[in-house]
Amino acid sequence: MNNLLKQDLDEIHDLMNSTLREGLNYLDQINELPTSVKVEGSQSVNLDELGMGGKKALSEFNQRFKSLMVASTGPRYWGFVTGGATPAALMGDVLATIYDQNTQTDKGHGDVSALIEFETIQLLLDLFDLPKDYLGGFVTGATMSNFSCLAVGRQWLGKQKGIDIAKEGISGQLKVLAATPHSSAIKSLAMLGMGSANLIKVGTLGGTREAIDMEDLKHKIDDLNGEPFILITSGGTVNTVDFDDFEAIAQLRKKHNFWWHIDAAFGGFAVLSPAHDFLLKGWEHADSLTIDGHKWLNVPYESAFFFIKEKHKLSQVEAFQNSNAPYLGDPLDNFNYLNFLPENSRRFKALAAWFTLKAYGKEGHKEIITRNIKQTQQLGSFVENSKHFELLAPVRLNTVCFTLRGESDAARVNKFLNELNDTGKVFMTPTVFNGRSGIRAALVNWRTTDEDVLLVWQLMQQTFEGI
Ligand SMILES: *Cc1c(COP(=O)(O)O)cnc(C)c1O
16 A cells, blocks of 8 residues: 555544544634635646655645635625535535445345435425425436436427337437526536427516516417426526426316426525415425425535436436346336436435434424524615615616616726625625626525625625615
8 A cells, every 4th residue: 555545544543533623623613704706717737656644635725725716605606696505414425525435225135225215205296395206316407407307308398209219319309398497407408419409488477577478488388399308497596586387387287298396496485484385385296396405404515306207217216217227127126316317426415414314303404494584674674765775676686786776887897896705794696687696695595694794785785875
């Protein structure tokens, strides 16, 4: 064994303890650490012939990078839709790294990790009040979850037309309809060879609504003359967190033959708020659902899951079968995750989710969701009643989409946003809505307190006065 490896093996307790101590120091300071830093571009580096051992690697990391780690897991990182990690989720994630299982099969000569993943999927279905007739699995993010769901939808759609697309490829055009799909769903269409430009855009309700216009959807469906298609719907759009009308779509499905996908990456958690669960009414009829773990479930990156109705198991296997590996047996008899999703070897991603669900239960996670919603409403009403800012859309859930009041050009909005972010106390991201430059603050972190909202509101006003 290499000398340095041997030395690190002998000192693994010390090495891991000092690593953990560094990580915990970061968490101890999370409220004060900057939410953004200035970094230089990358420089060219060379790999040393001889290594330095774990201890020196940690010193070099600390010296060069530690101060550049932003508080993205902290209470005021409101850019994109960035969740944190609950204490129990961290416990699970650290153990997933240490145990390093390759999560594959549910029985036979494997390990127990796939069983724990199954169990976690059951817990999640309970969390979301969804029926148990979904087969679920963990992937790296909602992008890959959308991809997985749409891959099975594509296989299903091919079958309606008598083609096995996984085998034969795409011959002829497949019809996909959507109103306000997330960019990752369009990216998935590109990755699936379905062509992102082939998406048939359905109209929205207009104004500040991004939800699908059901009348236009009916027209677009009539235009297809009975041809089967895929419908991608939104359970929470990114800009204004608007929801498509799932009850109406469930009704439509009784009359038309289509694959119904819901991207509920973060909006799915609305089901935990009694005042908002109506937004998801009817979603249990969808063929496939995408939900992110690393957003509002507050588990570390990379974690998302899909739910695909079990009745589509055959299409799912056809889409993802790891063929030419006869030693793996019949994929329908011998369950193995590698035949049901894109990756073959897989990290034990379910464990962080399992820990946080076990540790805090439905109540604990409900408290995070309802608290974040209340805080978003608070910030939204500050914005609405201010002379400096205005809302670009009403606050529907956990996101405030706003801009500077009056004639605010993109340059001025960006100047404000950059200066606000440069305070290092809060982080928000830019957007464009209805042709206007704006800013989004998305609150999905379990650490966020009401005081954080007040602090940010003060900073926003000070920053405004400075520009
Ligand atoms: C974040 C998000 C995605 C993409 O998820 P990743 O986890 O970044 O891959 C897809 N859809 C919606 C609605 C999202 O908010």
